[in-house]
Amino acid sequence: MVKLRVLLVLILLSALHTGVHGVEPGKIIGGQQSTLPDWFKDSFLDISEDVEEAKDEDKHLMLYMHLSGCPYCYKMIEEGFKNSTNTQIIKDNFNVVAINIKGNKEISLNENLTMTESEVREHYKVNFTPTIVFLDQNNHLVYKVNGYRSPQNFKHALDFVSSRSYQQMSLAQFISNQDRRKRYTLRVHDSFQEISDLSKKRQKPLLVLFEDQYCVLCDRLHEGHLNNPEVIQLLDLFDVVRLDAESNQPIVDVDGNKTTPKAYAKKLDLIYRPGIVMFDQGKEMMRIDALLYSYHFAGHLRYIGERHYLQYPESVFDYLTVYKQSVLESGQNIDLSK
Secondary structure (H helix, E strand, O other), X not given: OHHHHHHHHHHXXXXXXXXOOOOOOOOEEOXXXXXOOOOOOOOOOEHHHHHHHHHHOOOEEXXXXXXXXXXXXXXXXXXXXHXXXXXXXXXXXXXXXXXXXXXXXXXXXXXXXXXXXXXXXXXXXXXXXXXXXXXXXXXXXXXXXXXXXXXXXXXXXXXXXHOOHHHOOOHHHHHHOXXXXXXXXXXXXXXXXXXXXXXXXXXXXXXXXXXXXXXXOHHHHHHXXXXXXXXXXXXXXXXXXXXXXXXXXXXXXXXXXXXXXXXXXXXXXOOOOOEEEEEEOOEEEEEEOOOOOHHHHHHHHHHHHOOHHHOOOOOHXXXXXXXXXXXXXXXXXXXXXX
């Protein structure tokens, strides 16, 4: 009888492991765990107090919002904070507080506003991890970095905030006064269409890619995502136009205004290159202004291109959670790091 019970338990465990249809579930792979630098501030998560302490040292407060196992967070910590030319700049000019966006610790943002770590995600509209929020010495948000940034691009944000240039200009203006070496020659792609009037009614969503000659990561985009058969197929769901963000050629924007690509990128406050903005029915639905690996990049395109945003209007991550489960149940692995 005992042996029979053991056998039944083993059969049950095997069934749970292999899934409902006898297919062994896939796995999430490629996640990487960050070890935060020991010089990050050991905070009681009273942000007003942290701002005051930073002010006493003539520094700004930086909130580093991360997620356990996030490959972009790992890359940002290793390249942007630990082993970087930016390390000393950060130590000299910022106090850094880490916030786990799925944590449950209580955070006091000011004397009138208290919430959990996970609720801070909504407060600061965190759509990518890591997200970095810069607060001035009055506890006001002065700039936010969405997602991973290369050390060079991250340095622009660090210099912009530490010099208090946000009091006089935008980051785009600040960068235009900095290093302007030409790094990229605009490349063609079969998915790109010649569209100068973005306001015309269309059956498909509209995807606008902004590049320019100073772009550090545009070659990587073309050799990676834009060379990926899955992405190429997803681009067929869109009308795709590439704009040179330095161009003064006349175009008509989504709202019907006469403008130029350069002025339109500024109006959209799109600093990141290559930057992607997706529209549907004349409204901006989503933008990709951070480095994304293949799984998330394709997922964002699918969310808008297949109009899953109608069913999951709150967040692309609500859709990706459901999509992820279906992929894993089919027996396929999901690699977050490619």
